[in-house]
Each structure stands twice: as C-alpha cells, then as structure tokens.
Amino acid sequence: MRVLLVDDEEELVSTLAERLNMRGIEADWATKVEDAISLVGETSYDIAVLDIKLPKMSGLQLKKKLEDLRPKMKFIFMTGHGSEADFRTGAAEAGEAFYLVKPVGIEILVEKMQEVMQSEGKRS
C-alpha cells in the first residue's frame, strides 16, 4: 500500500510518514499543493490523506485535481477544524467514516486505510 500524506504541518506529516513506514505502509508526504500534485504525477498511490485546510487550495479542490490524475486513488480527510459545512462536504466527498478530526490515533488511521482499500469499486 502506497500512501501520500498532505498537510502544511511538516512536523506532523514527516512523523506520521515515518510511523506508517514502520508499520509497513509506504508513505510519502508533501506540505505544498504543488509538491503533492507532482508526487502523484510521478508515483501511483493507493490512498491520499489530505488536510481540509491547505495553503492556496482546499483539500477538497486538491482531491479533484488528484482524481483527474489518478482516478483510482482513494482519499481520507484529516482536519483540525470542524465546522458543519466542512464536515458535511468532507463526509460527502470521502464518506463520513473517512473524515477524521485531528489528533488521530495511528491505529485508527491504519484501520481506516484498510477499510478504504476494501471498499474498492464502490467509489471512484
């Protein structure tokens, strides 16, 4: 399983990527939208974990762009913000179960990733 983590907090994504790697999940990370797009262009990821609030572009817009590049890719949203509007659109995009509020326990994240992979075919 290859995973891309996108969050503007480098400390967070780098640590998280390291921990996932320890658990046998190949994880790359990006703190900028452009980096994320170029990484996706180069490599084929199974899942992208996106922050809703990113500099220059929202996580939802980024998801659309990445979907254009890799239609088969799955998404999990992770955010520190919990407004109703964010929640509803995020849940609609990724499914309510895949909208996580920070801080997220690593076990839960791994569990969700596996769920996403199993739900293959249900969502584009």
Added chain:
Amino acid sequence: MAAPISLKPKFWDHRDIAAGPYKHLFNFRRIWKLTVLLTAGVTIIPLLFMAFIDYKVTQKATEAEIQFRTARLVSNTRRAVSFFLFERAAALEFVVQDNSFEALHDPVRLAELLKHLKEAFGGFTDLGVVDALGGQRTYVGPYELEGVDYSHEVWYQQVVERGMHVSDVFLGFRQVPHLIIAVKHSLPNGSFFVVRASIDTQEFNSLLFDMEVGGLGDIFLINHQGILQTPSRFYGDVLQKIPSPTPEFSDKTRVVQHESPEGTPLVVGYAYITDTPFILMICKHKRELIESWTRANMQLLGFLAVSILIILLVILGVATYLVEQLHTADQRRVATLHQVEYANKMASIGRLAAGVAHEINNPLAIINEKAGLIKDLFAFDQRYEEDEKLIRLLDGILQSVARCATITRRLLNFARHMDDSQVVPLQLRETILEVLGFLGKETEYRSIAVSLQVPEDLPELQMDRSKLQQILLNLINNSFAAMRDGGHLSIGATHADEKHVKVSVADDGCGIPEGDLKRVFEPFFSTKTKQGGTGLGLSITYGLVQELGGHIDVESQLGKGTVFTITLPLTQKRKGGEANAGAAGGR
C-alpha cells in the same frame, strides 16, 4: 390560580431595566397621562365653555323676560286700580257739580244719589256732606255718622287743601277697614263744602284678587308708610306693616329682586299710583318664574354630564389600548434586539471556540505523532522495551493528548452547530450528553448529582441541533441557578406518541411561586433583575421550542423543585426565514 381581575394595564408598572440600545423609547405612563389630559382637555373644555355661555345667555334672557312680564303685570294692575279710584272720584265730582249744596243737604236726595252710585259703579257704602267747618251735615249709609266732626282728620285737611283726596285704608269711627274719596266744591260766596264717600274695601280687594299672578304670586297695595292696604299672602292682613322697607319712589313701574323673610328669592314689581297714597306691589317667587328654564337647564346639565362621562370613557379606553399596543410593540422590539444580540454572541462564541480548537488541534496532532513515534521506536527497536518508566511517561503524554482531543472535539462539535441552523438527524441522548459535557465542571464543583434516563430505543430526531442544544442548555442552566450545592438534576426522555418525544428537566431547587408560574415565559419577567437577569432566558427558550414545532410546560412547587417538560416532534416542521437563533442565559 385565580388571578384577581385587574383593570391596570401592563405598561402602568413598567420599569425600564435595560440600558443603551435596549432602553425603551417611551415613558408609557407619561404618554398615557398626556394623551388622556390633552384629548380630554380639547374635548371637554370647549363643551363646558359652550354650556357655560349657553347658561349665561339663557339666564340673562330669562331674567329679562321675568322683568318684562312682571313690569307689564304691575303696569296693567296699576292702571286698573287707578281707574277704579278715579272713576269713583269723577262720579263724586259729577254729583257735586250736578247738585246744589241745598239739594245735597236733603237726606232723601243724598240717599237717592248713593243708590244710583251703587248701582252705576258699585263699591260705595255711604255718602256724606261735610261743611267748611268739618262737621258732617248730612249722611246716608249704614252707620250713625251724622254730625261727626272731621275738622281734625288728616283727610279733611288734605281735601280742603287740594280739592280732592283719596285716603289710606283705615278703621275710622266705624272700626271697619275702608277708604274714602272726598271732593271739595267751592261755592260762589267763597265758602265750600266737601262730599265724601266710603269705598268698600271688599270691592277694592277683589279687584286685585282677580289679577293673575300665578300660583305663588302675591299682589297687594301698601301706603307710603308700608302699611298693608289690601290683604297679602306673604305679609298678612290689612293694616299690618310689611317687614321690608317701602320701595323707593319712582314715577314708573319698577321691578327689583330681593329675598323674602324666609330667604326665598323674590321678584318684586311695584308702582306708585299717582295722586293716591297707594303703592301697588306684586311679589313672585323667582323659582316659580324660572322653573321652565331651570328644567331645561337641568336636562342640558344631565346631557352634559353623560356626554363628558362617555367622552372620558372613550378617551381612557382608546388611550389605554394604544399605549398598551405601543408598549407591546416596544417590548417586542427590545426582546428582538436581545435575541439578535444573543444570537450574535453565540455565533461569535462558536467561531472563537472553533478557531481555538482548530489551532490547538494541529500542535496536539504533532505531539500525538511525535510521542507515538517515540513509542514506536521503542517498540520496534526493543531497546527500551524493558524500561517501563519511559513507556509509562509516553502513555501519560498520549493519554493527555487524548483528553485534550476530547475537549477540543466537544468544542468543535458545539461550535459547528452554533452558527448555522439546519435540520439534521440526531440522537437525543448524544445531544443531552454533549450539553451536559459543557457543564461537567460545574456539576463537579457544586457536587450536583445528574441522572439521565433516555431509553435506548428512542428514535432518531430530525431537528435543528443548535436550537435543541440551546434549549437544553438554557433549561439546565436554569435548574442549576435554582439549585443549592449538592442538588439533584434529573433529565429524562420518553417516547410520548408516534410523532413526539418528551424531554423533562427536573430539579430539586427553590421552585417558582404559583403566581409567577404563568409569567415565567413572558419576556422581561424576571425575579433576578438586581442580579443582572434580563428575564429573557425562558422566553427565548419558549421561542426556540416553538420554532422546533414543540411546546414547553412548567410545573413547580415552591421549595421542592421545578420540572420543565418540552414536547418535540420527531421531525421538525421546516419553515424558512427564522431570523432569531435564540440565546442562552439565566431565568
């Protein structure tokens, strides 16, 4: 409870507790008073003025009318009396001219003349001839008066002096009231004689008696000394002196007003009858004369009183109604302002809470990951696996992060429902727990025991979560305010019927007095104005429950506690354009 019926409008005891933009714009009592005074003034004063003018004018006209009528009566009567006397004087004059002194000396001839006079004129009782020395030479009549000496009598001296005399009424030698008319006749030899005739006062009295003077009127003659010459209804019989002074001389008929001895106002008309000692007087009760005017006046006065009463009632009614409306509108305005302010405040708090939670969540996530990584490193490397102390420290960090996360998540959860109102599916139990979560610390510090009874099978509600949260928060806050430390709060929910749920919030606090129970949902009803209560908390709660399509009830026993019960539909009726989101606050 049966409240006493009060006519006092609500605005009367209105006290302005708010300040700034929430201040009431009007002083209702002052407006009411001003309106009543002004409208009553401009309607009643002209009315009274007109009534007064009318009274004055008609009074003047009536007085003039009385004067005129009395004067006419006096003048007519005077003419009649005057004519009565002078007719008889002229008859005597004719007798004297037509008969020689010798012929008059003849008692037979004199008796014949008396008979003729009686027949032609009436009123004559006797006839006598008096010589220049004052002795009565011849006399015919019912009394024995021949040879009586009149030389010292006033009337005799008067007739000698003036040629003709009409006397006062007097008793004379015969001791019967009578008056005499005497005529002097000069003889060619320079001597003279006098013919005198007595006039029956009966005849004289009936002359006046026949005059129309009205029910309580009085008509009589007096002489210049004020002695009654004919009987008077008011002042007594002939030859008595009237108590009032003789009226001042006037050659014309005059009408004056004065009071009778008993104090009743009288209209008195009088006239001096020329060449006689008589003054004709007519007295009438003024009250009787003006009776019809008085009656008309009383009717007018009654009408005036009724009109004023109706005007006042209408003015009071209209003014009270309008000011009450103004008061209600202003109350509503102030309540709306409060609600808007509360809504804004809640939205601001929501945004602040969300912002803070978000900002904290990011570093919290970093701590979580870093600590997690350290733990991972230990676990995968197995280098520190034996070092239980380090593992415990890391677990401590991770547990604290989890605790922080619970708090921020709760904040976010609450805040994200605060600023937008949309109907979402929700579990009642969760919502209640969420609200209780906010008050967790307070319950702990005040050692308030909270029990929650929500059946597991309660269906999911379709409802505006923020409104439900605010309702619950307000009610629970209210209960907390009413309770002493160590009190019990019990929240229960039941499935009322297929389409409704019932939620009850019960406390064992101070309770609400029976008299206040009906008013607790009224805006601005507060028993805590001095402690800063606005009296809006429950009214806003009431409004919110209504917006959700439910209703709220309250039961309370003073000293034992209060139960608020809200009945909510499972699915909120959707309606657009709800401007006021509501508020949180005390009772």
